[in-house]
Amino acid sequence: MISLNELTKTYGRGADSVTVLDRLNFEVGAGEIFAVTGPSGAGKSTLAQCINLLERPTSGSVVVNGEDLSSLPEKRLRAARRRIGTVFQSASLLSRRTASENIALPLEYLGVTPGEIRARVGELIDRVGLGPKAHSYPFQLSGGQAQRVGIARALALRPAILLADEATSGLDPDTTSSVVELLKQLRTDLDLTVVFITHEMDTVRQIADSVARLERGRIVETGALVDLLTDHGSPLGRALQPRLRFAAADDDAATWYVTYDSADVPGDWIQRVSVDLAVPVHLLGASVETVHGINTGSATLGIAAASDDAVRAVLAKYGLSGTPDASRETGVGGAPVSPVRSGAVPALEGAA
Amino acid sequence: MSAVVGGSIYVPRADVPVAELPALLLPAYGETVVMVGIVMAIVLVVGTPLGVLLHNAAPGGLFERPALHAVLGWIISVGRSLPFLILMASIVPFTRFLTGTNIGIAAAVVPMSLAGIAFFTRIVENALRSVPPSIVRVARASGGSNLQIMRSAQFGEAVPAVLGGLTIQVIAMIEYSAIAGTIGAGGIGYVAVTYGYQRFDNTVMLATILILVATVAFVQVAGDRLVRWVTPQKRLQRA
Structure with a gap:
């Protein structure tokens, strides 16, 4: 379980200061997938860096399973980071390490013995379905495979929280779907709390239980995905269509x-x-x-x-x-959705 | 400048006959190798951590120290801006203080190391800068300490770039050793200057040129091979 309490991040001081995140509050329970969406510059990446403790909030707190992690002293902050696994955009793998060696990175940092590392990495590789690719280098992996390595690496230290920071951005729709399915499966199997940050509404519809929309550093709307999608009065619900x-x-x-x-x-x-x-x-x-x-x-x-x-x-x-x-x-006026995306075929999947 | 350095150089009276070239050049070549070897060892040991420090003290580094970065950067830039011959001459008192002499291999190693450290620090800094910041974020989020991150993420990813730079560095040091030859440091450069230049011995001049060209070519090929070997994509995708 993770909760953000009045989380605020301000850069600079005095008159020149910029508030990137403005008193954010939300709570995500175990086994829940919470999507944070919003336009570029809304503060999504800063939020991600506050959640995985790479940045310290200016005020407010990040609380994981009842413990306020954001106010820990620097040394303990490093250990606290291990409780939150982060899946980064386009995986960000070390190019000179194989898939297995990339997954082993957090275990090496922790000082786990080589034997235990081998066992744990083998387990993780199987879990994300990459067995045959264990000894491949990142350049030999497809985008989806690389992202699976990224997911396995994020899970290496058995975190309670999984943060996906634009984890499917840049992947093609089929690959996105398979990565989404994997994340949902892992959420169920490991009872993970997932915070999924993305700008892709299509992915949010596939994965989220709840959604929040971040705009200019504030959460302007939040709710359960189904409620939002069936509420035509909701701007976020409309944006999700x-x-x-x-x-x-x-x-x-x-x-x-x-x-x-x-x-x-x-x-x-x-x-x-x-x-x-x-x-x-x-x-x-x-x-x-x-x-x-x-x-x-x-x-x-x-x-x-x-x-x-x-x-x-x-x-x-x-x-x-x-x-x-x-x-x-003409695509103007009070229309809920303007027909802008060319070439999109009206999909009737799931229609009875 | 006819003093024989280290007593190992054979000094004939007229132009050196071709048959006697090996006796003249081989010991000198050995001196060059020793000189460059010692310098490179010092440069690697001092320059590598200095480059890592410089990179991470900079804004955006792992431990930002703007003041330290500015001072360090400035000192290195001064070191890099002096032509080697001038640097060598200007630190003679320092060299003499350290080694007790201002001729010979020991004396040449001091200015060569200083120039080399400044050079290599920039090479390491530049190589680390080419590592994407996202890699460092990954390492931090994985719970790595600064030392672990510098070793496995920053330096680990930059190894091919560092080795490419190292190749350039070795070649530059061979060149510096030849310049150091003019102040009697010994080595191939000393032979080239005393025989080829001052005594107009074209045979020796040509021989030293050939040796230097061959050496530099060898270093370059070896360096390229090494870079290829440490880059998985190049190693496994044989074009």
Whole structure:
């Protein structure tokens, strides 16, 4: 379990000082994956360095299993770092050491005997599924394999907390998924507390139990992933939805932007809405996926000749929230998500 | 400047016949090797920690000491900015104090070591600077002490760059030993100056040039091999 209490990091003094992190509070329990997301410059990397104790907070504390680690004297701080494993971006492996030797690094630093190191490294290599690559050098590993080495190294000293600092950034989607699956598996097997810092919303949807959004050094929104995804009023929830391009509605039809707004949307809702309204419903674009067993997502519909209120009422009946949406055509106005990402195919995976 | 250094150099009256070249050049070559060897040992022992210190005392290093870094950097820059001949001449009193003489191998080793240390410190500093900061962060997050981090992460990653620099350094020291020859330090440089230059003995001049070119080429090839050997990617991917 890790908790941040009023964590503040300020660089510089007096009038020139810059507050990078401003009184952050959150708590992540054992077995939980907590994602911190936010734009570049929001303070994500500073937060990571405060959590793994490479930086000391200006005020506030980082508490791991009830012990305030951030205020320890320098010598004990080094030992305290061993309780938090960090997976870095693009693994950051030592280029002149093999996969095994990289994983052994924290054990060597601790002064573990060579025999014990061999046993522990073998165990870790198997756990991350890299057995045949144990004696390969980093240049012989793919991005995903290198990141598995990074994960094994972070776990070498059996930490209670695993910090992933942009651990999947720069990996292709398939590799990201496999690394995410590995982290989820490890979380379950080892009852790890995982703090996952990333700017990739797609990855957050895959991995997180809870999410916080960091903006200009502050947590502006936080909540359980499912709650956020089914709350169309939440900016973070909207930001977490995939961004889609959708087809244009027929001339006589209005474009509706629909989000899953509850946990029990029936799988055949399009059919039902069409029957209830007695007009055809055109599916113009949609992304629906299962997050923690609950369908979440959004769809863009073309619905002809029905009053807006009637459409809203029918959608609400099925746990959906709809906005008639002419402005979305141009991607401006109060649209929840603007169709900016070109080439993205509306994904229907998980749609019943 | 006709004094025979160390008593080992054979001095003929006229141009040296080709048959007698080995008797003249081999002992001199041995002196060069000894001189460069001693200097390199001193340079490695002193310059390596100094380079690591310089790198880590700098802002962003493991133990930032801006004042120490500035002073150290300044001293090294002064050492590096003097032409070797001038440095050698200007520290004669210091050399005499240390070795009791200002000619011979012992006397040449002092200025060569000073210049070499300054040179190598910068080479080590530069090599460490090329190690990505993320590697050092990894080592710190893995619970390494400063000493452990310097050894395994910083120096461990920089070994190929340091060895590449070391090659340059050895060649520079061979050159310095030849310059030191002008003040009677012995070695190949001394032979080149006294026979080739002062006595217009073209045979000796040509022979010393060939020996120096061959030596430098050998050092370079050996250095390149070594760098290749310590770089897994180059060692295992034979092009």
